[in-house]
Amino acid sequence: MDQEKIFHALVLDHVGSNACVKNMKISDLPEGDVLIKVSYSSLNYKDGLAVTGRGKIVRSYPMVPGIDLTGVVEYSNSPKFSTGDAVILTGWEIGEKYWGGYSQYARVKAEWLVPLPASMKPKHAMSIGTAGLTAMLSVMALEENGLQSDYEVVVTGAAGGVGSIAIALLSKLGYKVVASSGREEAHDYLRELGAYRIIDRQVLSREGKPLETQQWGGAIDTVGGKTLTGILRSLSHGGAVAACGLAGGSDFCTTVFPFILRGAKLIGIESVLCPSETRRKAWERLSQLLTSDLLERITQVYPLSEIPRLSEEILDGRVRGRIVIDVNALAASSK
Ligand SMILES: NC(=O)c1ccc[n+]([C@@H]2O[C@H](COP(=O)([O-])OP(=O)(O)OC[C@H]3O[C@@H](n4cnc5c(N)ncnc54)[C@H](OP(=O)(O)O)[C@@H]3O)[C@@H](O)[C@H]2O)c1
Incomplete structure (x- = not known):
């Protein structure tokens, strides 16, 4: 993997700073045994608190917020996952203590990952999210x-x-x-x-x-x-x-x-450090119980650049259903 490859991420530089989309390099990513090419993230209430600074969520800076992500393994140093595997990551303090999902790439620990259920589209995994x-x-x-x-x-x-x-x-x-x-x-x-x-x-x-x-x-x-x-x-x-x-x-x-x-x-109920086995069971059941049609109905998709505005909206109780973030789209349009 070219360590100089440039990608986009939403970054909080310091306490009280505005979140901005910035160019980063692969070599800027923190350590971890799996590199993921992220396709989608999502917006949760906790993300709203982190991005606006209205809650003490972020514990180190600079921080890439986003407590959820899904994508494909680009490189793995762990026997648990191989290149090309589709995975989901929610919680485990990403977007709080470790860099999170509002980014085109993420380097994370293999033990945090859950396989994307076979019948589930990546976008729908983030319609679900945390x-x-x-x-x-x-x-x-x-x-x-x-x-x-x-x-x-x-x-x-x-x-x-x-x-x-x-x-x-x-x-x-x-x-x-x-x-x-x-x-x-x-x-x-x-x-x-x-x-x-x-x-x-x-x-x-x-x-x-x-x-x-x-x-x-x-x-x-x-x-x-x-x-x-x-x-x-x-x-x-x-x-x-x-x-x-x-x-x-x-x-x-x-x-x-x-x-x-x-x-x-x-x-x-605590979803952040919930054990891996319970998560896998929960994701399997989610894939059985929720249809694609239903997930489409509750979801709106936005680009990275819209996250600061949407963060205010979710805290004010004005978001209905789920917001999915297409981290590879930069234009400000809802799909
Ligand atoms: N324990 C965990 O692991 C965990 C995980 C995820 C989320 N959470 C927590 O669960 C809560 C919901 O998260 P979410 O992502 O679903 O947020 P959300 O999409 O913003 O939903 C919260 C809903 O609560 C209602 N609400 C908002 N302000 C209110 C108020 N002042 N009084 C009464 N009701 C109000 C609104 O529903 P109506 O408009 O229908 O009334 C709003 O849509 C948050 O507190 C979040 O931190 C916890």
């Missing part, structure tokens, strides 16, 4: 707890990335999914994903008694704060909440009653 992996891990956690189909399952932050994919997965699995959303204009979209019923996000975040009518057989909560408090008080006996996000707040107050009187379970 958001979709988190949704799948949340569904798997609820299943392990014994998800009850005689009650509805609620998904909060429904029109966002994790929420959209969680609704699609749960509905495909046959559950009655209730979408909690603050966006009236997203109702048709949520029904298309498989939502059985839609509630305004304020229904769950209002004040209430410590325990209320049992309503939810399970929940996937991307919002946190008062919303999580609201879910817990209406969780059915033995039900569980997969808590994976904080789009509405990081603190929450509750009483012990849902836990000691109804056996409620609060399950934390």
